[in-house]
Amino acid sequence: MSVQILKDQATEERGENARMSAFVGAIAVGDLVKSTLGPKGMDKLLQSASDPNKALVTNDGATILKSIPLDNPAAKVLVNIAKVQDDEVGDGTTSVTVLSAELLKEAEKLIERKIHPQTIIEGYRIARNVAVEALTKISVDNASNPESFRNDLLDIARTTLSSKILSQDREHFAKLAVDAILRLKGSTNLNHIQVIKKSGGKLADSFLDEGFILEKRFGINQIKKVENAKILIANTSMDTDKVKIFGAKFKVDSTSKLAELEKAEKAKMKAKVEKIKNFGINVFINRQLIYDYPEQLFTDSKINSIEHADFDGVERLALVTGGEVVSTFDNPEKVKLGYCEKIEEIMIGEEVMTKFSGVAAGEACTIVLRGATEQVLDEAERSLHDALSVLSQTTRETRTCLGGGCSEMNMSKAVDQAAANEDGKKSLAVEAFAKALRQLPIILADNAGYDSAELVTKLRSAIYNGMTTSGLNLNKGIVADMRELGVVESYKLKRAVVSSAAEAAEVLLRVDNILRAKPRTADRNRH
Numbered sequence: 001m002s003v004q005i006l007k008d009q010a011t012e013e014r015g016e017n018a019r020m021s022a023f024v025g026a027i028a029v030g031d032l033v034k035s036t037l038g039p040k041g042m043d044k045l046l047q048s049a050s051d052p053n054k055a056l057v058t059n060d061g062a063t064i065l066k067s068i069p070l071d072n073p074a075a076k077v078l079v080n081i082a083k084v085q086d087d088e089v090g091d092g093t094t095s096v097t098v099l100s101a102e103l104l105k106e107a108e109k110l111i112e113r114k115i116h117p118q119t120i121i122e123g124y125r126i127a128r129n130v131a132v133e134a135l136t137k138i139s140v141d142n143a144s145n146p147e148s149f150r151n152d153l154l155d156i157a158r159t160t161l162s163s164k165i166l167s168q169d170r171e172h173f174a175k176l177a178v179d180a181i182l183r184l185k186g187s188t189n190l191n192h193i194q195v196i197k198k199s200g201g202k203l204a205d206s207f208l209d210e211g212f213i214l215e216k217r218f219g220i221n222q223i224k225k226v227e228n229a230k231i232l233i234a235n236t237s238m239d240t241d242k243v244k245i246f247g248a249k250f251k252v253d254s255t256s257k258l259a260e261l262e263k264a265e266k267a268k269m270k271a272k273v274e275k276i277k278n279f280g281i282n283v284f285i286n287r288q289l290i291y292d293y294p295e296q297l298f299t300d301s302k303i304n305s306i307e308h309a310d311f312d313g314v315e316r317l318a319l320v321t322g323g324e325v326v327s328t329f330d331n332p333e334k335v336k337l338g339y340c341e342k343i344e345e346i347m348i349g350e351e352v353m354t355k356f357s358g359v360a361a362g363e364a365c366t367i368v369l370r371g372a373t374e375q376v377l378d379e380a381e382r383s384l385h386d387a388l389s390v391l392s393q394t395t396r397e398t399r400t401c402l403g404g405g406c407s408e409m410n411m412s413k414a415v416d417q418a419a420a421n422e423d424g425k426k427s428l429a430v431e432a433f434a435k436a437l438r439q440l441p442i443i444l445a446d447n448a449g450y451d452s453a454e455l456v457t458k459l460r461s462a463i464y465n466g467m468t469t470s471g472l473n474l475n476k477g478i479v480a481d482m483r484e485l486g487v488v489e490s491y492k493l494k495r496a497v498v499s500s501a502a503e504a505a506e507v508l509l510r511v512d513n514i515l516r517a518k519p520r521t522a523d524r525n526r527h
């Protein structure tokens, strides 16, 4: 007898079927992003379903996964785990997705050979531990030597950027990213790094400026340069000129009445400016508009003002100058002002902006991205952001390991060896994990258009013969020394890839039931 526990329109898939459909979904997602992996990976053109004119060219795994509508619940599980990776390490989403899919492909074969999912899970756990242990063993820590560490960071930046749009200018961007990160002095607060995108010019014209750049300028007739700036950052209305008067509810029956009202408003504004002057500042920056009259009052008092700074700008400005955003002015002693050594107007492209240098948060800086189109700039920003995230993580967890399939092959070998210690079916699962790891270099080689079987066989024998720093040189299609080539990656990122992929595979292996709730059309009119 079967018990009906589901509402009418829900459907249920059980056992083998459910598992297969979970696998199919996850493997499909893996196959979808697979071709973007590595320095020779392809881009995806994403088109918005709601607005066909909106298209986006990207190679960023996280961006691709975020934008595909997924029907399959298993695919969603995989995407969620990949997102966690992106949030925590800032990159490696594609690798997680691809490795989980490979683990599931291997699991599928084992299940066909009548090996129980539970046995596979056990084998995969053993394998994952061995893999992470091997990775830890081959990781290298150069943090005690600043120069070596900087080189490691540059290598990591180059490796991360090599798979992205910035690859042609990667030397330039690697330096930019590393300089920005080293300024942070160990902080992982990327908010101190402001990125401004200005279309026009070439990507190679992008630059790093110490300090903070606001896309605004000083009021009319104000001096163009302020030294030893004491800054009050406010969010207050400075526009109570005419607008309020004309918007007022009561009738204005004579011009004299109007003049009177205007006078009263002016007096109020003047009092407000007086209060602000009491802070002893020489720069006033407001998130809202500053009308002509108060601006004139500031100018007369030798206070420079900037109006209508956007929210993000104001928040960051407060952060980097050590001030806070205020909206009332009655207690000057309680308010933290911002400080910086110099504020001046600079030109970027055709535009005048305001630069704050020698800011209180000495680590702050601005990266100005230049590029032909908005799309290029957006993709460049994503790519740079990935590199900055990985680099900033590396300043915390300073160990590194080698890329180009080197680490994967070393882990794979260790896992293969461990399989020998397990009995029968479990050892097959451990071996399957090793095989999935070897798929990563195979995919890298495939994407670069080489004979992957041949190339990876060579790599495998190099590693197995003790040339432990071997990996794939994907520009030449040969096996080479990754240490010499500087193909370095973050240990933390790689470890997270292996752990997250194993976790995703395990979650999906446990599935023996998929419930689908149909949209409840009948309820639609209830609200």
Ligand SMILES: *[C@@H]1O[C@H](CO)[C@@H](O)[C@H](O)[C@H]1NC(C)=O
Binding pocket: 235, 236, 287, 311
């Ligand atoms: C600024 O003030 C306005 C009006 O008082 C308020 O609506 C807004 O939320 C404030 N914004 C910020 C960023 O504080």
Ligand SMILES: *[C@@H]1O[C@H](CO)[C@@H](O)[C@H](O)[C@H]1NC(C)=O
Binding pocket: 134, 137, 138, 410, 413, 414, 417, 463, 468, 469
């Ligand atoms: C992995 O590489 C390290 C040195 O880089 C080596 O000591 C170790 O034996 C290698 N692991 C395997 C399983 O070959």
Ligand SMILES: CC(=O)N[C@H]1CO[C@H](CO)[C@@H](O)[C@@H]1O
Binding pocket: 140, 141, 142, 147, 148, 149, 151, 152
């Ligand atoms: C860039 C750099 O100096 N890297 C060194 C890090 O440490 C390893 C192992 O100790 C050296 O082989 C690298 O040269």
